[in-house]
Structure formats: C-alpha cells, structure tokens
Amino acid sequence: MTVGERRIDRxxxxxxxxxxxxxxxxxxVGIAEARLGDAPARLAEWLARGFHGEMDYMARRAALxxxxxxxxxxxxxxxxARMDYLPPEAAGADAVLADxxxxxxxxxxxxxxYHKVLRARLARLAQRIEAAVGPFGYRVFTDSAPVMEVExxxxxxxxxxxxxxxxxxxxxxxxxxxGEIYTDLDLPADAPAAAHCGSCTACIDVCPxxxxxxxxxxxxxxxxxxxxxxxxxxxxxxxxxxxGNRVYGCDDCQxxxxxxxxxxxxxxxxxxxxNGLDAAELADLFAWSREDFENRMAGSAIRRIGYERWxxxxxxxxxxxxxxxxxxxxxxxxxxxxSPLVREHVAWALRRLSRDGNRDGAKxxxxxxxxxxxxxxxxxxxxx
Ligand code: B12
Ligand code: SF4
Numbered sequence: 291m292t293v294g295e296r297r298i299d300r301x302x303x304x305x306x307x308x309x310x311x312x313x314x315x316x317x318x319v320g321i322a323e324a325r326l327g328d329a330p331a332r333l334a335e336w337l338a339r340g341f342h343g344e345m346d347y348m349a350r351r352a353a354l355x356x357x358x359x360x361x362x363x364x365x366x367x368x369x370x371a372r373m374d375y376l377p378p379e380a381a382g383a384d385a386v387l388a389d390x391x392x393x394x395x396x397x398x399x400x401x402x403x404y405h406k407v408l409r410a411r412l413a414r415l416a417q418r419i420e421a422a423v424g425p426f427g428y429r430v431f432t433d434s435a436p437v438m439e440v441e442x443x444x445x446x447x448x449x450x451x452x453x454x455x456x457x458x459x460x461x462x463x464x465x466x467x468x469g470e471i472y473t474d475l476d477l478p479a480d481a482p483a484a485a486h487c488g489s490c491t492a493c494i495d496v497c498p499x500x501x502x503x504x505x506x507x508x509x510x511x512x513x514x515x516x517x518x519x520x521x522x523x524x525x526x527x528x529x530x531x532x533x534g535n536r537v538y539g540c541d542d543c544q545x546x547x548x549x550x551x552x553x554x555x556x557x558x559x560x561x562x563x564x565n566g567l568d569a570a571e572l573a574d575l576f577a578w579s580r581e582d583f584e585n586r587m588a589g590s591a592i593r594r595i596g597y598e599r600w601x602x603x604x605x606x607x608x609x610x611x612x613x614x615x616x617x618x619x620x621x622x623x624x625x626x627x628x629s630p631l632v633r634e635h636v637a638w639a640l641r642r643l644s645r646d647g648n649r650d651g652a653k654x655x656x657x658x659x660x661x662x663x664x665x666x667x668x669x670x671x672x673x674x
Contacts, residue, residue, distance in 0.1 A: 291476045303423065304477045307369060310418045314411050314566040315558060316371040317373065320446030320480045324472070324643060329441040330356030336507070343511040351436035352642055354616045362429045362438060362472045367479065369471040370439075370446035371415070373408055373456075373625060376465045377401055377562050378555035381569035383545055387535065390611035393572045393604065394594070396539030397465060400568050401561035403591040404614035408432040408469040416471050423475070426485065428513070432469035437623045439468040447480035453505040454493035454543035460486060463550035486549070498532045516541035518603045519595055530606050531642075536570065538592055572611060573620040576604045601632045609639025618643060 291300050304321055311319035333352060342348040348578035354361040358368060375398050386392050398404065412430035420426060431437045440457045444450055449457035449464070458464045494502045510516040514536050517525050525533070536542075546552055565586045578586070580597045587593035592600065601624065608617045621643070624636050 293426055293475065296424055298423050300476060300478050303419075303475075306422065307415070307419060307477070311369075311371055314415055314418075315373065316411065317374050317417075317466065317554075318371050318372040318448050318459070319415075320443070321449040321477050322368045322370060322446035322482075323479045324358040324368050324441050326356060326438055326441055329438055333438070337444050339509075341405050341507075341509045341511065343516060343520070344522065345510065346505070347436075354435035355438055358437070358442075360471055364427045364474040365429075367477045368442045368446065369415075369473060370443045370448050371469050371471075372443070372448050372459070372462070372466045373404070373411070373558070374462060374466045374556045375401075375404065375558070375561045376553055376555050376556055376666055377568070380563050383541060386569050387542075390535055391571055391573070391614065391617070392477075392535060393537045393567075393570050393575050393607055394535045395537060395567045395570075396541050397593045398467070399538055400563045401558075402564070402589045403593075404467050404561070405434065405591070407558065407560050408467055410433070412469050412471055412503075414501050416473075419473075419475075427474035429472045430469065430585075431472065432467065436624075437470060437472075439470065442470060443483075445479075445482050450483040450485040450487075451506060452493065452549075453491065453548065454497075454502055454547070455489055455506055455508050456544065457531065458486075458547070458549050459483070459552075460549065461552055463547060464544050465550065465551035465553045490548065492546045492548065496542050496546040497527055497539075498534065498536075498542060514542075518599075522599070524631060525602065525606060527638065530638065531610060533606050534610050535607045537572070537575075537600075537607045538595070567592075571616075572604055572607045575618045576601065576608060576620045576624070580619075593609070598629045598631050601629070602626070602635045605632065605635035605639045609635075610643040613643040639653040653662055 308319045333356060337349050337352060355561045377400050380397065380400055385437055408616040409430055409432055416428050416430060429490050440451055440455065445458045449459035452458040452464060457468060492652050494505065499512045499514060501509050502511045514533055517529060518536065518538055583597045583600060605621065608621055621636050621640050624632060627633050627636060
C-alpha cells in the first residue's frame with residue numbers, strides 16, 4: 291500500500307502494530323474491516339425494546355455507532371486492543387460477595403479510571419505507526435464513544451462474544467477492557483474469533499436479576515451494573531434485594547464463566563487496588579463525607595457517579611446485609627440526609643433490617659426470600 295509518498299509492506303506493518311501494542315501494555319491487538327454486518331440491526335432491535343433504559347446516548351448516537359466511517363470519515367480498518375484489568379493482590383471476589391457486611395466493587399473499578407490509561411496508550415500506538423509510515427488518518431476510542439467495541443473486537447479476532455454479551459478469549463477470559471484505533475490505513479484484516487461457549491449457560495443462570503433475557507441479549511434495565519452506575523434516580527424497589535452487597539457494578543456473569551479460569555492478573559500499576567476498595571466494610575464507606583468521597587475517589591471511575599448515587603448504593607447494600615448494631619447506626623446517622631434520594635434508600639434499608647430482625651453475625655445476606663443464590667464457577671465446558 292502507499293501512504294503519502296511511501297510504499298509500505300502491509301503485512302509487515304500489521305505485525306509491527308501488534309508487537310508495538312504489546313510493548314505498550316496491551317495483551318492483544320487485532321485488525322478488523324470497518325464493517326459491522328447485522329450488528330446495527332440488532333442494536334436497533336435492542337433499542338426498540340427499550341433495553342437501554344435511561345442511557346439516551348445509546349439511542350441518540352446509534353447511527354454513528356452503526357458505521358465507523360460515519361463517526362470518523364475515511365475509516366477503512368479498526369485496530370482493536372485488549373488490556374487486562376484484574377488487580378493481582380485483590381481480596382477474593384467470592385469471599386467478599388459472601389460477606390454481607392462488606393461492599394463488593396467490580397474488579398474493573400478497584401484502581402484508577404481506565405479511560406485515560408487506555409486512550410493515552412492507544413495514542414502512543416498511533417504515534418508509533420505515524421513515525422513508521424508518515425501522517426495517516428486515525429482516531430482513538432475507548433468505551434465512551436459511539437463505537438460497537440465488542441463487535442469490532444470479535445471481528446478483529448481478539449475474542450468471541452459470550453452469552454453475557456462481553457468479549458471472551460481462550461487465554462484470558464473476559465476481565466479486560468477494549469479500545470480501538472479507527473484508521474484509513476489498508477491493513478490486512480484478521481480472521482474473526484470463533485465462539486467457544488458451547489451449550490454452557492452459566493452466566494445466564496447465575497445473573498441475580500435475570501438481566502440476560504436470552505443468549506447474547508441483555509436488558510440493561512435489570513443489570514446491576516446499570517442500576518448502580520448508570521441509573522440516576524431511585525433503584526426499583528423490587529430489584530433492591532437482588533443487588534446484595536454489589537455497590538458498584540457487578541461481575542457475577544464473569545466470575546461464573548469457566549473461561550475466566552484463564553484470566554490473568556494485570557501488570558498495570560494503575561489498576562492496583564486503591565483505598566482498600568476490594569474488601570471495605572459497607573458501614574465504613576457509608577461514613578465518608580462528601581469531601582472524603584471526592585478526595586479518595588479522585589482518578590477513579592467511581593467518582594463519575596457522584597456522592598449521592600454512591601450513598602444510595604451503599605444504603606441498599608447495608609439494607610441487604612446483617613442487621614448489626616453497626617449497620618443500624620450507620621443508616622440511622624443518615625436518616626435525615628439532605629438528599630431525598632439518599633433518605634429514601636436509607637428508610638428502605640432500615641425498614642428491611644427491622645422487618646428481618648436482628649441478624650447480627652449473619653454472614654451471607656443473600657439467602658433471603660426472593661433472592662437468587664450465587665453459584666460457584668462451573669467447571670464445564672472443557673476448553674475446546
Ligand atoms: C452500554 C454499555 C453497558 C450497559 C449495557 C451492556 C450491554 N451488554 O449492552 C451496562 C451499563 C449494563 C454495562 C455493563 C457492563 N459493562 Co459495559 N459497556 C457498554 C458500552 C458503552 C456499549 C455496549 C453496547 O453497545 N450495548 C448495546 C447492545 C445492543 O450491544 P451488545 O450487547 O453488544 O448487543 C449485541 C448482541 O446482542 C448481539 N446479538 C444479539 N443476538 C445475537 C445472537 C448471536 C448468535 C450473536 C453472536 C450475537 C447476538 O448483537 C448486538 C449488536 O452487536 C460498551 C463500550 C462500547 N462503546 O462498546 C461497554 C463495555 C461493553 N462494557 C464493559 C464492561 C467491562 C462492563 C461490565 C463488566 C462492568 C461491570 N463489571 O459492572 C458490565 C457487564 C454487564 C454485561 N453482562 O454486559 C466492557 C466490556 C469488555 C469486554 N471484555 O467485552 C466494554 C466494551 C467497555 C470497554 N471499553 O472495555 N455496559
Ligand atoms: S453484570 Fe451482574 S446483573 Fe449484569 S448481566 Fe452480569 S450477572 Fe447479571
């Protein structure tokens with residue numbers, strides 16, 4: 291291919307891009323054609339069914355999402371990159387989920403906000419390409435742009451789409467972020483990833499809120515990740531008991547997945563656990579002032595939801611936990627909170643704890659009426 295005046299060996303450049311990506315901290319890099327097949331039609335159906343809930347941005351920017359060249363004119367190929375995020379030293383997820391006095395924070399949010407990390411790294415990768423081929427058209431994205439990231443990752447060979455809708459890889463499971471470089475370079479595209487879920491339905495069966503309504507289809511309005519992060523107002527009362535102690539996101543559908551036996555700890559210092567968030571007590575977090583929240587969550591993705599939503603989620607966690615003197619005192623101290631949102635969730639939690647009586651010492655708060663037990667990761671299917 292020719293870039294400006296230069297003749298470039300496309301195959302060699304593609305191999306270099308992947309090697310540079312690994313040097314820059316990505317665990318895998320793949321290249322896809324900038325086409326999405328029938329994915330935009332499925333996106334349209336998902337939106338038509340209202341599964342996006344209050345995420346208006348998903349509907350507003352659907353046309354750009356459906357066509358890479360509409361988002362960035364001239365886009366011909368998409369370089370997709372994977373960065374693993376499991377912090378090596380984090381407390382075990384199952385143990386935290388089983389302890390109703392503790393707060394479960396999704397593994398992806400235990401360290402620094404990944405957006406900046408990935409965007410900066412992708413920009414450096416693009417600069418390395420530019421140094422080799424001269425000026426070329428590109429734009430980098432991760433998460434917050436109208437890009438069908440999982441679809442593009444699957445098409446670039448990075449991973450197949452699991453039934454929980456996330457990208458999965460045979461050698462890394464699914465605990466990774468995705469980012470892309472949209473480019474006008476005519477790089478050779480990789481073969482799409484083959485699927486290896488077989489007949490396994492562990493992720494669908496384990497979901498506490500039954501949010502995966504069919505294989506590959508998620509009703510976000512029921513997903514704990516949506517309820518604790520995206521939803522601004524009150525959490526629907528019927529779903530509150532099902533949240534257990536999950537106060538920021540949810541990992542259940544990934545924790546149960548047999549392929550996550552192969553998930554690897556991230557070498558990225560930015561993803562190391564901060565503020566003891568891997569195994570903090572709900573009551574301790576609930577005692578943070580607004581200033582504590584702003585200071586301690588600076589640089590964390592959690593800061594984006596703001597103090598009120600954070601307290602709302604913690605109140606639900608406390609209401610689902612043991613009715614210990616600590617929990618009751620923590621909730622009582624916020625019964626007159628200035629925020630109506632927080633007050634209402636605190637009142638709900640106090641009613642729930644008083645209804646259930648003093649269960650001080652109860653370890654697992656999830657085995658109550660109407661709640662689904664969390665299952666351990668399945669052993670089957672054997673990797674193909
Ligand atoms: C909106 C969003 C959410 C929403 C909705 C999630 C969803 N599944 O749609 C909420 C808030 C619930 C959410 C939660 C989470 N998210 Co999110 N989210 C996104 C975002 C911004 C857009 C996703 C999207 O386009 N959804 C719209 C629907 C229609 O798309 P879809 O699910 O891919 O739908 C496809 C399938 O239904 C498929 N399909 C339908 N029928 C069939 C049939 C067959 C046979 C097949 C093969 C496919 C198929 O076609 C559709 C179109 O492609 C992406 C970033 C991005 N820009 O892509 C991150 C992203 C998907 N999220 C991510 C993460 C990490 C999470 C959480 C794990 C965070 C957490 N721990 O709480 C959870 C996981 C929940 C889950 N099981 O999906 C990562 C996933 C990385 C990975 N390994 O895949 C992404 C890619 C962000 C990133 N840059 O890393 N998320
Ligand atoms: S993240 Fe949790 S609530 Fe959402 S689909 Fe997965 S298991 Fe269900």
